[in-house]
Amino acid sequence: MALLESEAFVLNGFRYGESSKIITLYSKEFGKFNAIVKGVRNVKARHSGVYENMNLIKIFLNKKENRSLQVISKAEIIKQFECVKSDLDKLAIGFSMLEILNKTSEEYDTAYNAFALLKEVFEKLENLKTNFGLILLYYLYKLSLVQGLDFLSYIENGTFVRDSAYKISKEQAEYLEIFRDNDISGISPELIDGNDVKYLCKVLFGFYSMNYNKFNFLKTNNFLNEILNM
Structure with missing residues (x-):
């Protein structure tokens, strides 16, 4: 059977056994799924760095519908988004976006x-x-559109209708x-004042918390609190 291929982001991963790794991928063709990469942690493995968190990779697999862990044949x-990984603030925002999608x-x-x-936001954050x-705010709002929630549809007269504590101005x-x-x-980095960015991120985090139970337990919250003073 021919191998299937897709672009994918590595959302996270952990060691499994003596030489393997289990990873969570978000792929262009198949969405999110878990996979095992066998032997990738061997000393002589040539592709051990391929499966690092945040990498954008091309994967090849024999996908089986009833398999809880797909097997990656190669990638x-x-x-690698080296500029994101080398800047602590960018890194925190990058990991947050991966965790939010997960x-x-x-x-x-x-x-x-x-x-x-x-892919769009990581390309922008890299440069x-x-x-x-601003990248995090853009991502939070646009993801709500992708997922059919459109945050703005929950706003009436400047107030988030499911929690009156959250108000936003017309601007x-x-x-x-x-x-x-x-x-x-097409959006200038200077479009929005930094304080507005921080406040709107806080409001959107509240919005996501109300719609997704798992959202209250983001591992990256502490890093975001330091960056955004949330």
Whole structure:
């Protein structure tokens, strides 16, 4: 049987046995799924660095429908996002976006737009010089659109209808409308004041917490609190 191939982000992974690794991938073709990579931690393994968290890779696999762990036959690095990994603030935001997608998506929910969005924001974050929180805000809002929740549809007269503690101004709502109508390449890093970015991230985190039970337990919360003063 011919191997299937797809681009995929490595969301996370952990050691398994003496030489293998179990990873969670979000792929362009199949959505999110778990897989095992056998022998990748052997000293002589040539591709051990391929499966690091945050890498964008091309995977080859013989996908089986009833298998809880798919077996990756081989993989190639497409991009490692070295600038993101070498900057602590960028790294925290990058890991947060991976964790957010992992917490809010189901296995094999093939949302191509979710993959495309993740690729878009990582490409922008890799080259951005300032206001990294803008990327997180853009991602939080656009992901709500991809998942059919559209945060703005929950706002009435500037108030989040499911929790009156969250209010946004007309100007803040207009920022999100700009996000809705544009991709990240058309948005200036100076578009939104840093304080507005932090506040809107906080509001959107509250929004996600109400829609996804797992969202309250993000491992990256402490890092985000330091960056965004949330």
